[in-house]
Amino acid sequence: PLNCSGHQEPSCSHCVGQRGKITDMSVLQEISSNVRNIKQMEYFVLFRRTNQIKEELRQGVRKSYREVIDVSWGDPHRAGVKPLSFVRQVLAACLYPQLMDGDKLMVDVKQRAQRLLETCAGGSVGSYSDTAGIPQIIQSVSEYILRRDGGVPCHPENIYITPGSQWALTVTNILKVLVNSEASPRTGVLIPVPCHSTTIVSLTALGAVAVPYYLSEERGWALEVEMLQQALDSAKGVCNPVALYIINPGNPIMFKAGNRRSFFFYEFVSYKRALAEIGAPLSDTVELASFHTASKGLMGECGLRAGYVELVNLDPAVMKYIDNLFSNSCPVLGQVALDVMVNPPQPGDPSYPLYLKETQHIRASLAENVRRVEEVINSFPSFSCQSLEGGAFAFPRVFLPPKAIEKAKEAGLQPDTFYCMRLLEEAGLLFSPGTEYGQMEGTYHIRFCIMTPTDTMEEILKRLSTFHKQFMREFA
Amino acid sequence: PLNCSGHQEPSCSHCVGQRGKITDMSVLQEISSNVRNIKQMEYFVLFRRTNQIKEELRQGVRKSYREVIDVSWGDPHRAGVKPLSFVRQVLAACLYPQLMDGDKLMVDVKQRAQRLLETCAGGSVGSYSDTAGIPQIIQSVSEYILRRDGGVPCHPENIYITPGSQWALTVTNILKVLVNSEASPRTGVLIPVPCHSTTIVSLTALGAVAVPYYLSEERGWALEVEMLQQALDSAKGVCNPVALYIINPGNPIMFKAGNRRSFFFYEFVSYKRALAEIGAPLSDTVELASFHTASKGLMGECGLRAGYVELVNLDPAVMKYIDNLFSNSCPVLGQVALDVMVNPPQPGDPSYPLYLKETQHIRASLAENVRRVEEVINSFPSFSCQSLEGGAFAFPRVFLPPKAIEKAKEAGLQPDTFYCMRLLEEAGLLFSPGTEYGQMEGTYHIRFCIMTPTDTMEEILKRLSTFHKQFMREFA
Structure with a gap:
């Protein structure tokens, strides 16, 4: 029509149906609302400013720090943790088998690479693998789970190798x-x-309702049955809760309410073993999906994009559909890394001494970081940090003065985002605000990865302490 | 209710709403129909039998061949083609930087690995990369496209690094x-x-209508304007065609019919350059998405899962949404391989002589395979093979005798699937039937990858010739 100037309104008969991108408005709007949710995340404000600051530093702008330390990701290598030599040697040997001719690599590295290359079509990590993953690597994973769970059966056909345990690609498939x-x-x-918060975004995008249950900060972020019961009560009349999502390394827990008996676990400790120990009928009927990845733990190989999911007690009819959801997308080198993850060097192997030294170093650094973070953070009355028993992050509570909360409101930011923004600006530290993760109303937190070298953590704590004192003085 | 025995009917009030997997029936049915489409593909019958035969051979069952040669995939390494040393050396050096200390690797390998490691967070390929890919590698890709297209502008912000150019993950995102x-x-x-046929399955799953246009076999599978016009005519009253999908290395072609001006290209030759040469207004308005991947071409690195898409003339509003669709899923090592793909060693570089020798060898093998395939296939009056000018596959027509067609019907198979099944059973060759790809009614084809070492191709042609003679005699 005459009054259309390409305004792309879905209601305009000229626009609708004429062009792919216009006819598609409903899809775009759906995506749009997701993007909005994500872009509104407070973290993105910080992320954008981080990139600006990095650019300013490159251009020689003077600041009290020479580089930004980004501990907002669970990404150990980014924070300076060194990769495990055995993992990298096996990967390098698989990629470039000529390396096995010399005497630079240990015999167990060569044997492992040789064995893994034999599982690849044409003997090359450059060929496609089967849909669920390389069968021999799936077998290795299932044997690892069997050992981990003290003999609880694990069936290779229930395991899918996936590109990491990323929400976007893996957990969402199960949620579908x-x-x-x-x-x-x-x-x-x-x-x-x-x-x-991406958890909530993903659930909402799939048409589900996220029913929050609060972890108990005072008890070190433990999962409490009463909190689950409160959450179930809150769901009444709103939705039908069918699954429980667990991500913290807390105690295993099961519940059965009315006819509901489908649960869903994300594990760091073995919920599968706990389920088996409860016995029938629950152990044969509760459905469980448990994820693991090469990105976390001692390896920290986020860039390889490799993980697996084990599905327990799923209906065979459902398994058939799942077959189709996971299609052939884990890079072969990621699969190689998974094989090493579930079968690390053992005492007596030539690579074991170095492997032991490196993993002990990572563990000792983490223990030292935990000790120092608790010591330094808890030396401030305006901070409170629960003892860090597992996981890669600290999530201390910060008691912000009313004046700071007011200032944050003026800036249009959540109080803890405001704190993180000032921390970034003045100390060159990128943390995430508790707002991103949900917290009890009226409480504020900051979150940072503690899997760093110890000297990096000292630098972080030094910058944080100096900043925090100034901040509290400013808003006293 | 009393008469419910867990039958899982969506109409049963006992089942509905009680368990996650039951409430989900509508989703399952949707997925189910996709699975059915895929499982019904004739190729799966062959694929399953291939695995059985491999197992039989492992168990010592005697056959006229000692192993199955699988040339049904576009997977050069599977078929025995060797990876390029420079690619693998750079990847190995990035994974295990200690390799750069010795003198085993050329200086340009070390320099490249060093430069690429500097683009990785924390200097490790084990850390996460930015959503669209590593900025410096995106820059390399955009400079490559600029050179390829003789100076037609290429903007890095239009490029997304993706996990291969797989339908499942990449093309589907654009189609969304x-x-x-x-x-x-x-x-x-x-x-x-x-x-x-996965193309049709994907389009159907997204609610679109696949409008087929036939390529001209007599003209070497060329794209003809009349065929496009016929396809457009066939769409009248059925759907609104908004995009054109091109996958063969034919001649660039544009069309504009009525108000339709959204097209979509899959390229091996540069449609982007052709579009630019046409000039305004088309060159500024036709939307184009062009894909490339490390899986194809001289590299053939399918297992790395790396590719890119360049989006041209898309509405800035649409680009914002696309930002969100491609999230952070190309493995970092795949990105490293892309950098090498778009910047191979140049004359004068220390690695150039070996790179030249290896790529010349692949090219010469391919040329020899092309010559031999045409020679051998066309020596049979019951075969007809168009001259192979590009691409990794031969797609010869086979003139099947009526008795064979009848026998296929009895077996419940398409005639060309029947032929391929016998070829597999008797000669240990896994080809794909033309049925999988669509063909003019009453014509039959077989498809196989020609990117193999020359001795492998000789073995393939020997087995094929012997089998074909017997087959034609049997059904004469």
């Missing part, structure tokens, strides 16, 4: 099977608080 | 923006025939 976007009442999934 | 599943009439996408 679980969530019926058309259901009434809607499907509910119990999620912990704190928990990354 | 293009296809409105609610549109009436439905969105149409013109696709070539032959073309892999």
